[in-house]
Amino acid sequence: MQLTIERAALLKALGHVQSVVERRNTIPILSNVLLSAGRDRLSFAATDLDMEMVDEAEAMVHTEGQITAPAHTLYEIVRKLPEGAEVSLLYSGDDPRLVVQAGRSKFNLPVLPAGDFPVMSADSAGARFSLLKEDLVRLIDKTRFAVSTEETRYYLNGLYLHTVSEGGQALLRAVATDGHRLALAETPAPEGAAGGPGVIVPRKTIDQVRRLLDDGSGPVEVQVSAQKIRFEFGQASLTSKVIDGSFPDYLRVIPKGNDxxxxxxxxxxxxxxxxxxxxxxxxxxxxxxxxxxxxxxxxxxxxxxxxxxxxxxxxxxxxxxxxxxxxxxxxxxxxxxxxxxxxxxxxxxxxxxxxxxxxxxxxxxxxxxxxx
The missing domain is CATH 3.10.150.10 (DNA Polymerase III, subunit A, domain 2)
Known part of the structure; x- marks a missing residue:
């Protein structure tokens, strides 16, 4: 694998995917980012086995190929390179190292085989809909502060995203509670959302999605199944498992007769x-x-x-x-x-x-x- 890429494009894509990687891992491959070069594109993938982040950037690819390299180390190297730098990435089977070079800076990083990298399967079933960026930002910001951090009640460790029908109108609703407070936000359900299952999206996934929304623009494509949820932001996509549990009947908690x-x-x-x-x-x-x-x-x-x-x-x-x-x-x-x-x-x-x-x-x- 051999390619040249602009520092800004490399830093943006790496910034997206490396944030998924846990600082401490008992499985070495999970500390790495998968780099795939081909057709003038460099693709990136990172996972913690519960969530997978994928992004890509334009690159001048001289030799196609795949390899994995330490995500956080590579990100820190690129972050500290001078603005406007052209970064070259080189990996040949002869040397078990990824060579990162920009100007007079040169780094050799240890690698692991791309074949060892776990890929999360996609679910084709479920609902698929397009949601305005502003609507998704609002649903998250208005509710995520109430998500529980207590691991004992794991089914409260996420945002309950589901559709409801009220007064003949379909609504997409986000609810979070920690047992002491509850937050609910809703927006008119986009076309295609009404058929989807209600899912509990983990707190870490919600935080990642919110971070990506700051970088992106335009609508977000959302795909929901009973086991997974997928968010697509242009070239970037985030796939996550959902929490396997039943969210409590929150409507019983919302008071109706407070006068x-x-x-x-x-x-x-x-x-x-x-x-x-x-x-x-x-x-x-x-x-x-x-x-x-x-x-x-x-x-x-x-x-x-x-x-x-x-x-x-x-x-x-x-x-x-x-x-x-x-x-x-x-x-x-x-x-x-x-x-x-x-x-x-x-x-x-x-x-x-x-x-x-x-x-x-x-x-x-x-x-x-x-x-x-």
């Missing part, structure tokens, strides 16, 4: 929560909200650090009551609100609270209260 309504200036409220929570105990980070006639009083008590109190004007005319929340969860939800105000729907101090965004009616958040 105490508070309209709150989101930015002012978030700043107040951030200030008073400065002295909260790090584990619970609990803040008590006292609602009463167009104002809310935020109180945090810490036996060691003292007490913090702040009052914020709100739109509230129901009976006075107190409720406690994890301050970080309040701030996470406040960070997703598009409009100036957020609408909080309360029932009582022990029941879930529903948070709505008047600036984006397609999202809902649920917060479980704390005892304070």
């Amino acid at each position: 105490k309504r508070a309209d709150i200036d989101n930015a002012v409220f978030a700043q107040a929560v951030d200030r008073v929570s400065t002295i909260s105990a790090e584990k619970s980070r609990s803040v008590k909200l006292g609602l009463d006639n167009d104002r809310v009083t935020l109180t945090v008590r810490n036996m060691e650090a003292g007490q913090g109190v702040e009052e914020v004007e709100i739109g509230y005319s129901d009976e006075p009551f107190e409720i406690g929340f994890n301050a970080r969860y309040l701030l996470d939800v406040a960070g997703q609100i598009e409009g100036e105000t957020a609408t909080y729907m309360f029932a009582d101090p022990a029941s879930p609270t529903l948070v709505l965004d008047p600036g984006d009616p397609g999202v809902q958040y649920v917060l479980m209260p704390l005892r304070v």
Whole structure:
């Protein structure tokens, strides 16, 4: 294999695929990126056995061929090369090394046979649809903060992507929960999405997709089957296994009869929560909200650090009551609100609270209260 490629093109494609590779691997081949040269293209592939990332870039190919090389090392070398450099890659069967050369810089990297590289099979079954980049970004950004990181409840370690029908309209919905809060975002379902199964997309896959969306433009092709999900971003594609489990019946958690309504200036409220929570105990980070006639009083008590109190004007005319929340969860939800105000729907101090965004009616958040 022998070829020449621009540093910028090589760096972009390598940046996409190497992020899939785990830093520590017990299987040596999984630390490598598969390089395939042919027809004026250099293709890249990396995998962790649960997810496979593929990309390609234009190159001047002198000799076609395949080999694998250490992904992170190769990426760091290319990243540190001067901008505008022409990079040559050379591998001949005589020398078990990949030669990377640019200007006066020359590196020899160990290789492993391309035949040992595991390739993830594609599923032809399932639904296939095209989704606008902006819609996918919104579905991910509005919900992924609520994905659980507890490995014991593995079925919550991802984003539940599925279609529903409401009022005669098909909606593509993303839901995430960690048992303490829930985030839901939906968008009109694109053509072809309605026939697909509901899948739980792993957290790592969601993070990779979000990173790729920052680099790409135009619609994203999505293919969903019961075992796998595939995202295509132009030349790049990401295939991932989905979590084998049943997502809980989240509709039972979303409160329907909360009748105490508070309209709150989101930015002012978030700043107040951030200030008073400065002295909260790090584990619970609990803040008590006292609602009463167009104002809310935020109180945090810490036996060691003292007490913090702040009052914020709100739109509230129901009976006075107190409720406690994890301050970080309040701030996470406040960070997703598009409009100036957020609408909080309360029932009582022990029941879930529903948070709505008047600036984006397609999202809902649920917060479980704390005892304070």
